[in-house]
Amino acid sequence: MSEVPDNLSYTKDHEWMLIDDDGKIRVGITDHAQDALSDVVFVELPEIGSKYSEGDAMAVAESVKAASDIYAPVSGEIVEVNDKLEESPELINESPYEFGWMVVMVPDKKLENSLDSESYRKLID
Amino acid sequence: MSLRRTPLSNHHRELGAKMVDFAGWEMPIQYSSIISEHKSVREAAGIFDVSHMGQIFVKGSDAVKFLSFVTTWDMLRQKDGDCRYCHILNHKGQIIDDTIVYTISNTEYLLVPNASKIKEIMDWLLDNSNDFNVIIEDLSDSYFCLALQGPEAPRLLGQHLNTSVNSFQLETLNDVIVSGTGYTGEKGCEIIGPLDQVEIHWEALVDMGAIPIGLGARDTLRLEKGYLLSGQDFKGTETTLDTNYAWVIDWNHEFIGREALVLQKQSDYSKLSGILLEDKGVLRPGCSVYYNNNKVSELTSGSLSPILRKGIGLSYIDLDIDSEVTIEVRGKHLNGRVVRTPFL
Known part of the structure; x- marks a missing residue:
């Protein structure tokens, strides 16, 4: 059974979002997504300062078998990326909700289309 | 059309395998992780259900x-x-x-x-x-084939069947054939026998510590050694010389295709070569290869070597070993070079 923490928001594309007090959004992929991808062996992250619209491919996670796009869960600017993933992409598998985070974004507007943990659990059931 | 299953299908599922369609068969692509299964074969012993193969x-x-x-x-x-x-x-x-x-x-x-x-x-x-x-x-429908591969494989074979086989030699034990063959580049054997005996062998070897390995790791294991994959590295138009496998030809006998190969030998042709990625990334079949900014070929196989932790691939290419090339991966040109196989 995949872990779906209650304190996070989710997208139907299997990303999680943690909304900080200052309005920034930390983004990663869910336990369900990392399990489906299997061993992540390479991660391509966006540049700090780059801007994406909601639904744009902003990063790529590659497993041995396939490359998967990671979509911007919200329109906004990338202000931080998890450099550790360059040397240790397996952090996404080992710790999808903590050490395997991918980017921090400053959103253009408030989150609207996200799912709560219960809705996301239903989606992956 | 429904997929065919080997008698071990339920065992694979119980072990948590992800099943995929491979040549019309429902086969395990991975049980836990391609990387860890790959390393188990290089470092210990893995067991593969390859009963879909022909006899x-x-x-x-x-x-x-x-x-x-x-x-x-x-x-x-x-x-x-x-x-x-x-x-x-x-x-x-x-x-x-x-x-x-x-x-x-x-x-x-x-x-x-x-x-x-x-x-x-x-x-x-x-x-x-x-x-x-x-x-x-x-008799493909009546026989199973299990591959037991890795440095620990000979010990497990001894424990299981009280026998040993040399590389590329076979032993027959009652109605079972044990051969010193495989497709991983490691020591080990393949066991071929009547289909109704497959569970006995599988269960015994897994109990002794052989790690079940899926087709995903089978692919990365063979690619690290530069072994060909049917339907991918050759798919109907490539000759033995193209694949750089001249060592499988005995020229001193008559065989179908010999005449064409003798003619080809006198000409220039692209040979299947290794491509090693210097930049970080994963190569995929179909990626374009460029030399001096000109596209020269595409990859027939491509993946990541779990041991080298580098992108590796195969391509029909008419370039010297060590030539510097770029490989287009998802729109970006990554640096690599032409190398001899095996990659390790």
């Missing part, structure tokens, strides 16, 4: 002559118990399939073609057997 028996007084005629190898050179990897070619020298030929005796041979090629190989063998006193039987 074609060729018997009769002309078996030696016939198989020498339809393969790249002169079977007169085989002694009882020898196994030989070779190619089966059409008249243009193009590979129909690669196979290991098992010499059970000089009147009984076993061929193990790829699952997707069994029918084509059967038809080809039958079509070319008119002048030979042979009986060709496809």
Whole structure:
């Protein structure tokens, strides 16, 4: 059974979002997504300062078998990326909700289309 | 059409395997993780259910002559118990399939073609057997094949069947054939026997510590060694010389495709070479390869070497070893070079 923490928001594309007090959004992929991808062996992250619209491919996670796009869960600017993933992409598998985070974004507007943990659990059931 | 299953299908599911369609068979692609399964084979011992592969028996007084005629190898050179990897070619020298030929005796041979090629190989063998006193039987549906591979494999084989096999030699134990073969580049064996015995062997070897390995790791293991994948590295138009496998040809005998290969030998042609990615990334089949900013080829195979932790691939290319190339991966040009295989 995949872990779906209650304190996070989710997208139907299997990303999680943690909304900080200052309005920034930390983004990663869910336990369900990392399990489906299997061993992540390479991660391509966006540049700090780059801007994406909601639904744009902003990063790529590659497993041995396939490359998967990671979509911007919200329109906004990338202000931080998890450099550790360059040397240790397996952090996404080992710790999808903590050490395997991918980017921090400053959103253009408030989150609207996200799912709560219960809705996301239903989606992956 | 529903997918075919080996008798071990439920075992694979119980072990948590992800199942995929492979050549019309529902087969495990991975149990836990391709990377950890790959390392288990390089460092300990893995077991593969490869019961989808074919078993074609060729018997009769002309078996030696016939198989020498339809393969790249002169079977007169085989002694009882020898196994030989070779190619089966059409008249243009193009590979129909690669196979290991098992010499059970000089009147009984076993061929193990790829699952997707069994029918084509059967038809080809039958079509070319008119002048030979042979009986060709496809017993693929009655036999299992398990591969036990890795540095610990000989110890497990000894523990399980109280036997040992040398590289490319076979032993027959009652109705089971054990051969020092495989497709990982590691020590080990393949066990071929009647289908209803497969669970006994699988369960015993898994209980002794052999790690179940899926087709995902089978692919990365063979690619690190530069071994060909049927339907990917050759798919109908490539010759044995193209694949850079001239060592499987015995030129001193007549065989189908020889004439075409002799002609090709006198010309320039692209050979299947290794491509090693210097930049970080993963290579994929179909990625374009560039030399001096010109596209020169595409990758036939591509992945990540779990041991080297670098992108590796194969491509038909007419460039010297160590030539610097770029490979287009998802729109970006990454640096790499042409290398000799095996990659490790």
